[in-house]
Amino acid sequence: MSGLTAIKAKALKEPGRYTDSRGLMLYVKESGSKSWVLRLTVNGKRRDIGLGSFEDVTLADARSKADELRAIARSGKDPLREKEEQKAESQPLTFREAAEAFHEERKAGWRNTKHRAQWLSSLEAYAYPFIGDLPVADVDGPAIRDLLAKIWLSKPETAQRVKQRVGAVLDWA
Missing domain, CATH: 3.30.160.390 (Integrase, DNA-binding domain)
Known part of the structure; x- marks a missing residue:
């Protein structure tokens, strides 16, 4: 009752x-x-x-x-x-979570230990401050342009690598 x-x-x-x-x-x-x-x-x-x-x-x-x-x-x-x-x-997957999961999944296939270390550290230094806490679905072209604008002229090689790594993470997610 x-x-x-x-x-x-x-x-x-x-x-x-x-x-x-x-x-x-x-x-x-x-x-x-x-x-x-x-x-x-x-x-x-x-x-x-x-x-x-x-x-x-x-x-x-x-x-x-x-x-x-x-x-x-x-x-x-x-x-x-x-x-x-x-x-x-x-909970939506953040860019930071996606990048770390992608790195964990792929790092065994990268033979060069320097590349393995630099891959995530470049995102930590240049991408995370701008898009690290954004849900992956909210990372758009203007956000990527804004993070690359800070380093494009002073460190073009790094900017190119960060751009490629951001793209790889977004494709994976």
Whole structure:
């Protein structure tokens, strides 16, 4: 039997934890804000998993999310770890991350140790300050032109290599 109804949940003003069923709780804070939390035990460890604020998540949605997370736990997986992995997958790949992954993947094929070291260090010095933290999808021609403009006249050979390396990373990503 469920402990809460939508009307009861909306009317709650007193700070505290109010249980619905099977580990689903509504937390009411001193400030008056409310949030849904699911308490589970996974592999002997207690997990409190936030399901969202009362303003954004209805009681029915909280129950549905709780059911999904319980199913994950029953399969032997940790719902928090699964949630973190999904969040990480949804984060866009930055140019820096793509360049480092590309370098790691390809460096074994480069016989010259000096080239191996210079490949990433040139991007660290000249590209990362401009586009390192941008999602790969947002790196465009003007951004590349701006980073190359700083070195094109003073270090044309380096600029050419940085341009080629940026292009290789973007093609890979």
